[in-house]
Amino acid sequence: MMSLNRYRLRHLAQQGHRGASRAEALLQRPDRLIGLILIGNNLVNILASAIATIIGQRLFGDWGIAIATGALTMVVLIFAEVTPKTLAALHPEKLAYPNSLVLKPLMNLFYPLVWLVNLISNTLLRLLGVHGVHGKGDHLSAEELRSVVHEAGAMIPRRHREMLVSILDLEKVTVEDIMIPRAELYAIDINDDYRAIIRQLTHSPHTRVLLYRDNIDDVVGFVHLSDVLRLLTKEGQREADKATLLRAVREIYFIPEGTPLNVQLLKFQRAKERIGLVVDEYGDIQGLVTLEDILEEIVGDFTTGLQTPPSDDITQEADGRLLVDASITLRDFNRETAWELPTDGPKTLNGLILEQLEDIPAPGTRLEVAGHHLEVVEVAENMVKFVRIQPND
The missing domain is CATH 3.30.465.10 (Uridine Diphospho-n-acetylenolpyruvylglucosamine Reductase; domain 3)
Structure with missing residues (x-):
């Protein structure tokens, strides 16, 4: 019972496995379960010792006590302790679930005695400064969960293990680690000639383009190429101008430097945003981060093929x-x-x-x-x- 994997046990119980449900219920109070098992164990051992002593004295006289003690010790160790407990430790589920059929009614039958024994035992433990004898939920830290994922082996595909570990590592990575640096931002000066702006938008490698005035720290906002196309089509190429273009500008979402990726992922979700500018404590722009950048930290680079493309860098x-x-x-x-x-x-x-x-x-x-x-x-x-x-x- 004590060797059962608590997470697998909880999973099977939630799936409706009756044996797992009984075992989980018994393990909610391990002090009572241990009390029940040890009451039965000690009753049998003491009774066997008394019977063996009587038989030994009748057969061998005074030497019978020593013979009975040695023989019973070997029998108990081999057949009642080492062998069955080793087997149970190696195959806990095969033995624990059927045994729960016996332990459950025994718990109800001997409950008064179990309660009394636990009351005395728990009182002594509290006097010694030991608290929390009740069963507690097993909680794992991020590092422990990472070890569990690594130890899963073939039970979880390697690619899935990498993704799970990447999710756990998000809290260790900040937006500066993945952002596009300020010097590499593709941005357009709104004060340029209108035709030059349209030419840059046409040749843009991105669907969202940053607009600024004279200096990149004086940002205007992001413009989506689909919005620009829609406005230009609506207004007509002859009537379109910078004012038309500025109507397509979307508000900028700013991200403080030092923000962990797990936090920023939630912020993107809550704000319904997909892109933001990273700023330092003085408000100066440091770079750009997108939702895709964060997702790539989890699943790897997005690609349409099965093979990861070679890096452009x-x-x-x-x-x-x-x-x-x-x-x-x-x-x-x-x-x-x-x-x-x-x-x-x-x-x-x-x-x-x-x-x-x-x-x-x-x-x-x-x-x-x-x-x-x-x-x-x-x-x-x-x-x-x-x-x-x-x-x-």
Whole structure:
């Protein structure tokens, strides 16, 4: 009974398994169950000891007490303790569910005696400072649940295990870890020429585009290309202008930096939003996060094929070395290279290199980061653009 897996037991009970329901009811008060079992166990053992002593004295005289004690000890140990309890520990469900048919009526029959024994025992425990003898629900921490998922083995497909662990890891990841950095945002200055704006919207790689005035910190809002098309069709190409475009602008949803992904996922759900700008304590824009970015942390990159497409940020050269866009986030880099570069500081490979060197390196600079050798290939606009690395064997 005590070796039963409580989570499987609860699941079977909820599915209507009668044996599991009886066992779960008995385990609600383990002190009473233990009391019942030990009352029966001790009654049988004491009675067997008395009978064995009488028989031993009649057959062997005074030596019969010693012979009966030794023989009964071996019999009890082998046939009443070690063998049955080992079998029960190995196959708890096969034995516990049928035995609950006997234990349940015995509990009702001997309830007064069990209650009295438990009353005295629990009183002594309370005097010793021990409380909470009643059965409690088994609660798992996130780390314990993660271990359970890993130990599930073939019972849960590997892909499903990875997704479950990713959900548990959301609280350890913040929006800065997955956001599109400010320098890489695709945004359009609303003060540009109207035709230039329409041209940029037409060639936009995204369906939602950020609009700003002169400086990206002075944001106007997001515009959805479908809304723009609808307005342009309604107004007519000749009459459409910036005012028409601004009518399609949607309000901006701001996200404080440092927000854990599990929290932000709930906020997106409650606010019915799918995209937001990450801002620091001064209100300056740091980057952009979408609902899709968070979901990809759980299920992986979205793709229409069965194979995950190669990263656009990492290119394998003919000699086997990798040419890496240094703007790649360290989380994505670690995931694709199986490296373990530190992620508690800078969020991109460029930021990590600048932190290590404490200077803007020149092309050709070589350095070692966390035991790995990197070579700076290109530097522009005070940033490391490309890095060449030798992959691990």
